[in-house]
Amino acid sequence: MEGLRLNLDALKPAAPKTDAVQATAKRKAKAKTAEPIEESWRKIFAMKLSDADRKRLTEVKAAMDAGKLARDPADCVNKAGNPKAFSKAEALRLWKTLQEAQREETLRQMVENTPDNYWLITTEARLDEFLALLDNEEEIVFDVETTGTDVWNDYIVGHVITAIKADVHAYIPTKHKTDHPQLDNEYVLEKLCPYYEDESIGKLAHNAKFDIHMLDREGIKLRGLTWDTQEAMRLLNENEPSFALKNLVTKYLRIKSDTYGDLFGKIGFDEISDLNIALAYAAKDGDVTRKLRDFQRYQLTKFPEILRYYETVEVPLISVVQKLESTGFNIDLGFAKEYGKEIKAQIDRLYAEIIDELGDININSPAQLKPALEKATGEKLASTDAKKVLKPLAKKYPIIKKLLEYKELFKLYSTYINALPELIDRKTRKLYTNFNQNGAKTGRFSSGGTGVNLQNQPKEARKLFVAPKGYAILGGDWSQQEYRCLAYFSQDPKLVDNYLQGNDLYASIASEVFNKPIEDCGDGSVYRKQAKVIMLAVAYGGGANMLKDAIGITKQEAQKFLDNFFERFPVVKKWVESNQAFVKKHGYVWMDHSQRKRRLPDAKDRNAKGYYSAVYTQSTNARVQGSAAIQTKATMIALQELCDRKTAEGRGEWRIWCVVHDEALLLVPETLTKEDVKDFEDVMVNTYVFGNIPNKTDIEIMRRWGDGMSVDEWFKNKEAV
DNA sequence: ATTGAGAGCCAC
DNA sequence: AAACGTGGCTCTCAAT
Numbered sequence A: 001m002e003g004l005r006l007n008l009d010a011l012k013p014a015a016p017k018t019d020a021v022q023a024t025a026k027r028k029a030k031a032k033t034a035e036p037i038e039e040s041w042r043k044i045f046a047m048k049l050s051d052a053d054r055k056r057l058t059e060v061k062a063a064m065d066a067g068k069l070a071r072d073p074a075d076c077v078n079k080a081g082n083p084k085a086f087s088k089a090e091a092l093r094l095w096k097t098l099q100e101a102q103r104e105e106t107l108r109q110m111v112e113n114t115p116d117n118y119w120l121i122t123t124e125a126r127l128d129e130f131l132a133l134l135d136n137e138e139e140i141v142f143d144v145e146t147t148g149t150d151v152w153n154d155y156i157v158g159h160v161i162t163a164i165k166a167d168v169h170a171y172i173p174t175k176h177k178t179d180h181p182q183l184d185n186e187y188v189l190e191k192l193c194p195y196y197e198d199e200s201i202g203k204l205a206h207n208a209k210f211d212i213h214m215l216d217r218e219g220i221k222l223r224g225l226t227w228d229t230q231e232a233m234r235l236l237n238e239n240e241p242s243f244a245l246k247n248l249v250t251k252y253l254r255i256k257s258d259t260y261g262d263l264f265g266k267i268g269f270d271e272i273s274d275l276n277i278a279l280a281y282a283a284k285d286g287d288v289t290r291k292l293r294d295f296q297r298y299q300l301t302k303f304p305e306i307l308r309y310y311e312t313v314e315v316p317l318i319s320v321v322q323k324l325e326s327t328g329f330n331i332d333l334g335f336a337k338e339y340g341k342e343i344k345a346q347i348d349r350l351y352a353e354i355i356d357e358l359g360d361i362n363i364n365s366p367a368q369l370k371p372a373l374e375k376a377t378g379e380k381l382a383s384t385d386a387k388k389v390l391k392p393l394a395k396k397y398p399i400i401k402k403l404l405e406y407k408e409l410f411k412l413y414s415t416y417i418n419a420l421p422e423l424i425d426r427k428t429r430k431l432y433t434n435f436n437q438n439g440a441k442t443g444r445f446s447s448g449g450t451g452v453n454l455q456n457q458p459k460e461a462r463k464l465f466v467a468p469k470g471y472a473i474l475g476g477d478w479s480q481q482e483y484r485c486l487a488y489f490s491q492d493p494k495l496v497d498n499y500l501q502g503n504d505l506y507a508s509i510a511s512e513v514f515n516k517p518i519e520d521c522g523d524g525s526v527y528r529k530q531a532k533v534i535m536l537a538v539a540y541g542g543g544a545n546m547l548k549d550a551i552g553i554t555k556q557e558a559q560k561f562l563d564n565f566f567e568r569f570p571v572v573k574k575w576v577e578s579n580q581a582f583v584k585k586h587g588y589v590w591m592d593h594s595q596r597k598r599r600l601p602d603a604k605d606r607n608a609k610g611y612y613s614a615v616y617t618q619s620t621n622a623r624v625q626g627s628a629a630i631q632t633k634a635t636m637i638a639l640q641e642l643c644d645r646k647t648a649e650g651r652g653e654w655r656i657w658c659v660v661h662d663e664a665l666l667l668v669p670e671t672l673t674k675e676d677v678k679d680f681e682d683v684m685v686n687t688y689v690f691g692n693i694p695n696k697t698d699i700e701i702m703r704r705w706g707d708g709m710s711v712d713e714w715f716k717n718k719e720a721v
Numbered sequence B: 001a002t003t004g005a006g007a008g009c010c011a012c
Numbered sequence C: 001a002a003a004c005g006t007g008g009c010t011c012t013c014a015a016t
Helices: A002-011 A018-032 A037-046 A051-065 A088-110 A124-134 A185-196 A206-215 A227-236 A244-250 A260-264 A277-298 A304-327 A333-358 A366-377 A387-394 A400-416 A479-489 A493-501 A505-513 A526-539 A544-551 A555-570 A570-586 A614-648 A674-686 A712-719
Strands: A118-120 A140-145 A156-163 A170-172 A204-206 A225-228 A433-438 A446-448 A472-476 A588-590 A597-599 A655-659 A663-669 A697-702
Touching: A018 A400, A037 A051, A037 A544, A037 A570, A088 A260, A088 A277, A118 A206, A118 A277, A124 A156, A124 A170, A124 A185, A140 A170, A140 A260, A140 A277, A156 A185, A156 A277, A170 A277, A204 A206, A204 A277, A206 A304, A225 A227, A225 A277, A225 A304, A227 A244, A227 A260, A227 A277, A227 A304, A227 A674, A244 A277, A260 A277, A260 A712, A277 A304, A304 A433, A304 A614, A333 A588, A366 A400, A387 A400, A472 A614, A472 A674, A479 A493, A479 A526, A479 A570, A479 A614, A493 A505, A493 A570, A505 A526, A505 A555, A526 A555, A526 A614, A544 A555, A555 A570, A570 A588, A570 A614, A588 A614, A588 A663, A597 A614, A614 A655, A614 A674, A663 A674, A697 A712
Parallel strands: A118 A170, A140 A204, A204 A225
Antiparallel strands: A140 A156, A156 A170, A433 A446, A472 A663, A472 A697, A588 A597, A655 A663
16 A cells, blocks of 8 residues: 555656656666566566457556556565566556556646636526527537436536537536535526527537436426437447547547546546536537537538438437437336246256256356266267257257256346346336447447346246336337348349238248248248248348258258249349448448448458458348338337327327337327327338338237237227226 | 456347 | 358356
């Protein structure tokens, strides 16, 4: 501890340089008899290092070479008093010291260099002066500082607002833990509310959904969002390694900026008692967000279709998603408890039985399971992958069959049935999660962040999600969304015709690929089932390897199926090849109507690892998956408008409840009418159409997710009651 | 106790 | 001739 403090002192920029250098020299002398540090470094860098460690170690070495950092004398000798070699662990400890020193120095400089147009507002007079500026603004930047990033439990401690025309960047602290005077929270909210809620004042933000959530919790409904620099960046370069504001402005605007975590670690912004530090950091956010927006808008004007898509779909979608997230999910706790108990009992029984046969191992550890299974069966196993390796052996070995049963139940229990109730918010008794509208590089949504991914809930787990009393879940599934997209892009006459006639696509494909009469390829037939998987492999751009695992056949057979498919659908084949040629030439592919790119730079680089495989399959997959996502997103905006319209009719509130790629679910009053359902279907089917291919939606109404009934059944039951 | 990597598996 | 669709969470295991 003593040594650490000493070291820190040596690092302080305020300390005379000569002292630091002298101290360093002294320590070097002391460690002279140990292994030379260059030799230690050589050994450390020869080790197998993670990327993060390698980066840190490089920084430490640079600082030490420059004389800015030295070993702690206490670390140079061991207990016996003999010299101790420099180790990786010691180097990583020094990295933390370095970080701390750099952090302090950066903050000091930030405060020292705070521009005059950064206003710290802590008096009513100054706030009035600033609001007078806002009265002349057409567009402002907003950003709230908070105690943390949990939109359900953290809260606002200050507001950042940039008056763009006036070129003033204000920070208005309200809840910092400080002796410095600050304005009252309620007073500030009341004063700012009219501006936040004024549709005619355009709003820019970075990751606006977060700020909209936070304001929503204070009772403020943000209106007039015009730009989100984070979502814009996801269109400009989906491969960006980081979408943190500071990293983007450092990279693209050459404005050196440190991330919040780099400067403050894990503390909430209210912990920053020095309001000058708070101002320097917070006001800069507003400043650079505006600059980044200008840069992005300039870039996007080169692609008018992307810009139009961004402004008409992605930006409005942000508020829609915020509203969706705030709806939350009701979990049937009683059911979860009973169901969980039942599964747990089965798991325990299976575990005991398996242990009995395999010996006392941890079944959940692949490293322990593999040798035990090999011993028990005498088979050489490539892994313990259930689908690829164990399933084919299940018939031969009862122990493997039992193990598969266990694995399935364990997954269901640990990830879903047992985990979901734990994540319920204490205050509202609801489950919340995060939907990231550009979480996938193709533009698909991702979901999760708070422990639950709503997009991968298995059917059994979906049963835990119920409509609150008086409500029903109105769900729509686009029928074969991605295949319709494939038909549209390829214009394969057989596929197009199929959709125009409204025939059973899988049966048609099965009939073609397996050369069987259509009547042998109907519902329930093995041909139809396999055709479905083949189609999936084609749409996902997968090869024979993926297909063989999916239907449990040999690679040769899978390849033959694919060959057959492409032989029978040569137009699809041509389209797939054209995508490959395009990506090879340009390094990217277009989604529908040039609204979005998927950049695959490896395609232009013959030496890249994935040159012959990944980018080729991705070139087709991205176009299909990404265009389907555009359909979903455009429709979500129309669905929110529908919800607003229906709610305004005064028959109860309509909300978007959940979205799962090609599935949209609304929470609606259980008194909904057939006409309401018709309006929903109309929005689903007609909002976004892939050219000449009509959409189709399967609709269900449910009280429990995944446990729905057809519209006819629902209303028949209603009449019966 | 916390962190990070890897294996595995759920969804569309 | 070749051939890795997009995500997120839980577990183990090794490292601090």
